[in-house]
Amino acid sequence: MFQSDEDRILTLITRKLMGEATSSELEELSLLIADNPSYEILIQSLTHIWNTSPARDEDFLEATFLAHIDRMKKNGCDFDTYEQEIEAKRPWYSSRKLLVPVFSLLAVVAAFFFWPRQASVNTPVIIAEKEIKNEISTRNGNRTRIQLLDGSTVWLNAGSKLDYGKDFGGAKREVYLTGEAFFDVAKNPEKPFIIHTNAIDVKVIGTQFNVRCYPTDKMVETSLIKGSVEVLVKNRGEKWVLRPNEKLLVENISYQPLKKERNVAEPVRARKVFVAIKPLTYQNNDSVSVEAAWVKNWLSFKDESFAEVAQKMERWFDVEFEFRNESVKELSMYGTFTSESLQQALEALEFSFGFKYAIQGKKVIIY
Amino acid sequence: MAAYKKLFHCLFPSIQNFAFSIVKSRQLAEEIASDVLMEVWVRRLKLMEVANLRLYLFTSAKNASLKKLKQENRFSPFSLDELQVEFISDYGNPEEILNGSELEKKVQEAINELPTRCKIIYKLAKEDKLRYSEIAELLEISVKTIDNQLVIANKKIISAIKYFVRKKS
Numbered sequence: 001m002f003q004s005d006e007d008r009i010l011t012l013i014t015r016k017l018m019g020e021a022t023s024s025e026l027e028e029l030s031l032l033i034a035d036n037p038s039y040e041i042l043i044q045s046l047t048h049i050w051n052t053s054p055a056r057d058e059d060f061l062e063a064t065f066l067a068h069i070d071r072m073k074k075n076g077c078d079f080d081t082y083e084q085e086i087e088a089k090r091p092w093y094s095s096r097k098l099l100v101p102v103f104s105l106l107a108v109v110a111a112f113f114f115w116p117r118q119a120s121v122n123t124p125v126i127i128a129e130k131e132i133k134n135e136i137s138t139r140n141g142n143r144t145r146i147q148l149l150d151g152s153t154v155w156l157n158a159g160s161k162l163d164y165g166k167d168f169g170g171a172k173r174e175v176y177l178t179g180e181a182f183f184d185v186a187k188n189p190e191k192p193f194i195i196h197t198n199a200i201d202v203k204v205i206g207t208q209f210n211v212r213c214y215p216t217d218k219m220v221e222t223s224l225i226k227g228s229v230e231v232l233v234k235n236r237g238e239k240w241v242l243r244p245n246e247k248l249l250v251e252n253i254s255y256q257p258l259k260k261e262r263n264v265a266e267p268v269r270a271r272k273v274f275v276a277i278k279p280l281t282y283q284n285n286d287s288v289s290v291e292a293a294w295v296k297n298w299l300s301f302k303d304e305s306f307a308e309v310a311q312k313m314e315r316w317f318d319v320e321f322e323f324r325n326e327s328v329k330e331l332s333m334y335g336t337f338t339s340e341s342l343q344q345a346l347e348a349l350e351f352s353f354g355f356k357y358a359i360q361g362k363k364v365i366i367y
Numbered sequence: 368m369a370a371y372k373k374l375f376h377c378l379f380p381s382i383q384n385f386a387f388s389i390v391k392s393r394q395l396a397e398e399i400a401s402d403v404l405m406e407v408w409v410r411r412l413k414l415m416e417v418a419n420l421r422l423y424l425f426t427s428a429k430n431a432s433l434k435k436l437k438q439e440n441r442f443s444p445f446s447l448d449e450l451q452v453e454f455i456s457d458y459g460n461p462e463e464i465l466n467g468s469e470l471e472k473k474v475q476e477a478i479n480e481l482p483t484r485c486k487i488i489y490k491l492a493k494e495d496k497l498r499y500s501e502i503a504e505l506l507e508i509s510v511k512t513i514d515n516q517l518v519i520a521n522k523k524i525i526s527a528i529k530y531f532v533r534k535k536s
């Protein structure tokens with residue numbers, strides 16, 4: 001390795017961590033790391049250090065806040081007229097002009113404010129050899145972790161279903177998935193692990209990746225974190241191989257649009273489905289990609305419309321959204337929620353985007 | 368009010384920390400940060416005209432800190448080499464790679480030993496999540512300098528990790 005390679009890697013990784021790298025710089029970086037594999041672990045450590053946020057003492061901060069409010073009152077700040085002001089002028093924070101600063105604040109809110117509370121991890125479901133079940137499913141609002149007999153772990157997202165044969169782990173390792181799951185597959189070159197879905201089959205030896213194939217999504221997504229996977233696109237009869245940090249988007253052959261938006265396009269089965277490879281999406285300073293964030297109990301989205309975010313939230317919190325204000329549906333949103341309640345999440349979005357919401361039982365009304 | 372509280376929770380520690388690096392007194396720094404955030408409340412309707420609220424607040428903290436120094440006759444021109452940089456906290460809570468606390472200590476040491484100029488830039492970038500352009504405006508330096516200094520910081524950290532990895536193997 002040349003000294004200059006190290007310097008170049010450092011320059012590029014620094015820009016990447018700052019979110020200032022151009023796409024050609026990112027490309028160059030991954031080539032350099034491929035050439036210098038010993039740097040991979042160093043870069044990983046560096047990224048990890050960069051992304052570790054200081055632990056926050058919420059109680060202390062709250063006490064500081066109360067002291068601050070006290071001090072403000074002594075200085076003659078008037079809090080009582082605030083409510084009337086809202087009535088009269090619309091809240092200051094819902095102004096369009098403030099959208100940009102508040103926007104960057106949302107990132108801070110997401111990164112700092114929502115960070116340190118530990119997400120509750122569901123106790124893993126251990127499949128004992130004796131009580132072999134064939135199907136595990138989750139309802140909306142629920143997620144679970146499954147430990148398979150071969151040593152692989154599967155995280156099953158809300159509203160999903162995983163089937164596997166009684167002979168799983170014996171002659172072969174095959175599962176059937178509807179919905180979304182993250183797989184950490186134990187390595188076994190002799191017995192490839194195969195995930196069947198309506199549109200694709202994913203074949204791996206040992207690796208970490210996410211598969212998303214909800215019937216109500218237009219695209220089936222396979223996101224590779226590390227290792228390598230082979231995806232068979234059934235409709236095209238083609239095999240695609242993914243590299244780490246790539247995702248394969250395949251048009252969902254059995255897309256079932258929600259009732260509200262049924263505009264019948266040409267039937268997919270009659271033609272070849274659309275396929276694309278894209279890089280995984282990272283929020284500015286996260287080490288976990290948006291695609292895999294849910295495994296950490298993070299609800300994460302980047303540059304997604306409110307309509308899409310609402311769909312994610314419906315599954316996440318087991319609620320139903322109703323938009324009485326169509327114009328906000330197209331708002332582009334960035335953010336990460338960790339262990340927020342539905343109300344806290346909506347409050348944060350309201351704070352940034354200035355819409356109003358109401359929660360009525362399992363229904364969220366946006367207006 | 369809920370929004371204001373959130374803003375406070377997000378920004379107060381960073382602003383207080385930044386003020387401290389200039390005035391080098393915790394009490395003064397807390398007062399300054401409180402003043403800056405009080406301004407936000409008082410002028411909340413006018414602040415709509417501010418394009419970048421976070422940078423605006425950091426800049427206010429800087430100006431208020433320099434003013435305080437002047438009042439106490441401790442005034443010196445704003446110099447990056449005379450700051451006292453402290454991090455909000457060290458970086459506990461490691462997973463996976465950073466399992467050994469020995470490595471953590473090595474990394475922490477490397478960061479602490481950075482030249483002041485380098486340290487403040489690293490802190491603002493990493494801990495306060497300011498962007499290149501924001502740091503440039505706040506510290507009155509060029510984007511190129513920031514880029515270089517951050518590379519230097521990361522280089523030192525990589526060396527610390529390398530040292531550790533070699534020692535282990």
